[in-house]
Amino acid sequence: MKDKKISRSLLIIYDLLYKKFGPRHWWPGETKFEVIIGAILTQNTAWVNVEKAVRNLKKEKALSVSKLCRMPEKKLAGLIRPSGYYNVKANRIKIFLKFLNTRYNSSINRMFKTDLCKLREELLALKGIGQETADSILLYAGNKPVFVIDAYTKRVFSRHGFVSHDQDVEYREMQSLFMDNLPEDVRLFNEFHALIVELGKSICKSKKPLCGICPIRSIRRK
DNA sequence: GACCAGGCACATC
DNA sequence: GATGTGCATGGT
Numbered sequence: 001m002k003d004k005k006i007s008r009s010l011l012i013i014y015d016l017l018y019k020k021f022g023p024r025h026w027w028p029g030e031t032k033f034e035v036i037i038g039a040i041l042t043q044n045t046a047w048v049n050v051e052k053a054v055r056n057l058k059k060e061k062a063l064s065v066s067k068l069c070r071m072p073e074k075k076l077a078g079l080i081r082p083s084g085y086y087n088v089k090a091n092r093i094k095i096f097l098k099f100l101n102t103r104y105n106s107s108i109n110r111m112f113k114t115d116l117c118k119l120r121e122e123l124l125a126l127k128g129i130g131q132e133t134a135d136s137i138l139l140y141a142g143n144k145p146v147f148v149i150d151a152y153t154k155r156v157f158s159r160h161g162f163v164s165h166d167q168d169v170e171y172r173e174m175q176s177l178f179m180d181n182l183p184e185d186v187r188l189f190n191e192f193h194a195l196i197v198e199l200g201k202s203i204c205k206s207k208k209p210l211c212g213i214c215p216i217r218s219i220r221r222k
Numbered sequence: 223g224a225c226c227a228g229g230c231a232c233a234t235c
Numbered sequence: 236g237a238t239g240t241g242c243a244t245g246g247t
Contacts, residue, residue: 027228043229049245050228084244088230130230150228197228 006162007181014188017195021202024194027140029054032108034063035141039133040092041083052082065106069097092128099126112142120146131171139193145186147178148193152200 028047029035034054041050056079057063062071077090103122104111111119116138123134131149138144149171158169162177182188 039228042227044227044242045229045244046227046246048227052245082244084227085229085242086244088242092230128230132229136228148228152228193228200228 002181006177009162010178010181014192014195017199018191021195021198024191024198026190026194027136029140031063032112032141033065036096036108036137037063037068037093039136039140040089040096040128041080043085043089043133045084049083053080053086056080056082065097065100065108068093069101069106088128092126095126095128108141112144116144116146119144135175139186139189143186145179145184145189147175147182147189149174149178150193150197153193153196156196156200 027035027038028051029038037057038050038054041053054063057068060067060079062068062076062079068076073090073094076093077086080086080089080093083089099122100106100108100111104114114122119142120134120138123129123137124131129137135146135148138146139148154169154174157163157174157177163169163173178189178192182192
């Protein structure tokens with residue numbers, strides 16, 4: 001259900017952010033496969049640490065489906081160590097690879113030819129792939145019109161009254177805010193989410209309002 | 223030394 | 236269902 005006022009507000013915010021930060025050229029990654037691996041490695045992790053892990057994989061010439069399939073999980077964990085949670089993430093990558101092999105005969109392109117809703121369900125059924133990771137894969141590796149919701153998006157848009165609650169806002173509710181009120185445009189979805197992340201990072205660094213948006217800290221876990 | 227980062231699964235109540 | 240906890244490195 002499109003709300004013209006919300007739609008206009010979102011596009012104004014997008015323009016402000018675009019003027020402030022410029023195009024973000026997301027996702028940083030040379031291939032679809034690298035984007036997918038990056039999406040798993042970046043779970044609750046600073047991107048600089050993901051870059052180190054990806055560098056290690058490239059140094060080993062291991063950033064391909066076949067190479068990673070053959071690599072023992074322990075060795076993979078060692079290479080991605082800088083990205084944190086390395087045992088968990090190595091296991092998640094192996095689970096994805098097994099899925100890709102058995103379901104799509106190791107073909108990323110074949111995987112992305114699947115109906116969008118069906119593929120999203122399949123990804124979500126994998127252990128270690130949650131909504132944000134699945135949507136990042138679909139948007140940034142598959143060029144599918146899906147809006148990615150992350151912690152920054154939840155914080156910024158819930159605290160500025162776009163949805164009723166705070167950080168506990170449901171993923172799908174927040175996603176509908178964007179997908180119902182913006183034109184279905186992969187490039188827009190891509191750029192907007194990347195700009196929101198940039199905004200979130202800048203706010204945390206500067207601790208001053210930016211583009212009229214107040215400093216926002218995450219809520220501390222006990 | 224404390225806090226945080228482009229999450230997710232699982233146990234417990 | 237909601238809440239708490241484990242998984243872990245590296246930058247500020």
